[in-house]
Amino acid sequence: xxxxxxxxxxxxxxxxxxxxxxxxxxxxxxxxxxxxxxxxxxxxxxxxxxxxxxxxxxxxxxxxxxxxxxxxxxxxxxxxxxxxxxxxxxxxxxxxxxxxxxxxxxxxxxxxxxxxxxxxxxxxxxxxxxxxxxxxxxxxxxxxxxxxxxxxxxxxxxxxxxxxxxxxxxxxxxxxxxxxxxxxxxxxxxxxxxxxxxxxxxxxxxxxxxxxxxxxxxxxxxxxxxxxxxxxxxxxxxxxxxxxxxxxxxxxxxxxxxxxxxxxxxxxxxxxxxxxxxxxxxxxxxxxxxxxxxxxxxxxxxxxxxxxxxxxxxxxxxxxxxxxxxxxxxxxxxxxxxxxxxxxxxxxxxxxxxxxxxxxxxxxxxxxxxxxxxxxxxxxxxxxxxxxxxxxxxxxxxxxxxxxxxxxxxxxxxxxxxxxxxx
Ligand SMILES: Cc1ncc(COP(=O)(O)O)c(C=O)c1O
Numbered sequence: 001x002x003x004x005x006x007x008x009x010x011x012x013x014x015x016x017x018x019x020x021x022x023x024x025x026x027x028x029x030x031x032x033x034x035x036x037x038x039x040x041x042x043x044x045x046x047x048x049x050x051x052x053x054x055x056x057x058x059x060x061x062x063x064x065x066x067x068x069x070x071x072x073x074x075x076x077x078x079x080x081x082x083x084x085x086x087x088x089x090x091x092x093x094x095x096x097x098x099x100x101x102x103x104x105x106x107x108x109x110x111x112x113x114x115x116x117x118x119x120x121x122x123x124x125x126x127x128x129x130x131x132x133x134x135x136x137x138x139x140x141x142x143x144x145x146x147x148x149x150x151x152x153x154x155x156x157x158x159x160x161x162x163x164x165x166x167x168x169x170x171x172x173x174x175x176x177x178x179x180x181x182x183x184x185x186x187x188x189x190x191x192x193x194x195x196x197x198x199x200x201x202x203x204x205x206x207x208x209x210x211x212x213x214x215x216x217x218x219x220x221x222x223x224x225x226x227x228x229x230x231x232x233x234x235x236x237x238x239x240x241x242x243x244x245x246x247x248x249x250x251x252x253x254x255x256x257x258x259x260x261x262x263x264x265x266x267x268x269x270x271x272x273x274x275x276x277x278x279x280x281x282x283x284x285x286x287x288x289x290x291x292x293x294x295x296x297x298x299x300x301x302x303x304x305x306x307x308x309x310x311x312x313x314x315x316x317x318x319x320x321x322x323x324x325x326x327x328x329x330x331x332x333x334x335x336x337x338x339x340x341x342x343x344x345x346x347x348x349x350x351x352x353x354x355x356x357x358x359x360x361x362x363x364x365x366x367x368x369x370x371x372x373x374x375x376x377x378x379x380x381x382x383x384x385x386x387x388x389x390x391x392x393x394x395x396x397x398x399x400x401x402x403x404x405x406x407x408x409x410x411x412x413x414x415x416x417x418x419x420x421x422x423x
Contacts, residue, residue, distance in 0.1 A: 040391030076280035080106025133366030158193025185333025320396030
């Protein structure tokens, strides 16, 4: 990639209005600085692909060319190869979801599924409901179709159902096009929705006649605690998004949608407009990998690696972060969400953190409306434990500098501190 240049855009007046609602991410804007070799990155949710056995992928790719070449190198069906859809049904059965291959459409990662769903459901101005905060990539996918995004706050048990119900009552007959949720090891919040809340969510979905979109990239990456059944296991109307990115490799760009037939037919139409069909080559490689590798053992080792990194991050936060900070304790997945006093602006702190050799994702990117500035998402999936300890130490220093200044302001009565009820 070249260095960023400021270029006059001759076509500035020609772009579609919908682009005005799509924001780039603060971390991507700092991509060049954040890619320095000495940088410790807590910003991206990048899987540890080095633990995926290269020889097994090479073998799968060789087979794709030599044994399946006439299919793997050809256009495929829009819904994806039958073999991979069968594999998806088997994976889903292990999590308690019973589906048949016809219920599955293979997509270019769950990200494409988000875009196709948005394209299928959202007209400009339509309300959609998400958790607050929510996945930045979902906001990017949705915002291109100009929805009015309403965020429902979460606590340690996931989306607050009392607040969701209030929101649904407030919306009244206008309703919402869908409710988007990440129930397992939430991105960015790191929390998991309890079984009780899942049941309540489905009750509300039926009562108000609003479909639920369940995005579940991290469900199989559990470090502790018991498996909680997916929403789709409890209700056939749920639209479920899965991905091979975190259990195999994101570079293949393979994910899937499970949905009721009428929705799937519409999604398929949208998909044909987007790409005709997904990569048959990537699908064959994944099929061969899952059929001929001990992938469960690889996933177990990978999960163990993430658990060690989570432990390293939680220990380092305990040691190096100021007493004003609070953070979540994820039982799986990739992310810890940190909340600081409301007067701290994390987006504003990012450039300084990069100078100190550490990068994180500022919280406001995970809201559609500028909220979350006092929060940050820390991804523990990528850096090694020693680097995590060092990165959190550096970040703690940056924070301490800021907070010292604020503490002085608070002591002088210039701003309201938490002890006076600012939370
Ligand atoms: C919640 C969530 N949904 C979807 C995606 C997209 O995943 P994929 O690589 O399958 O496109 C991600 C990726 O990090 C994610 O965290």
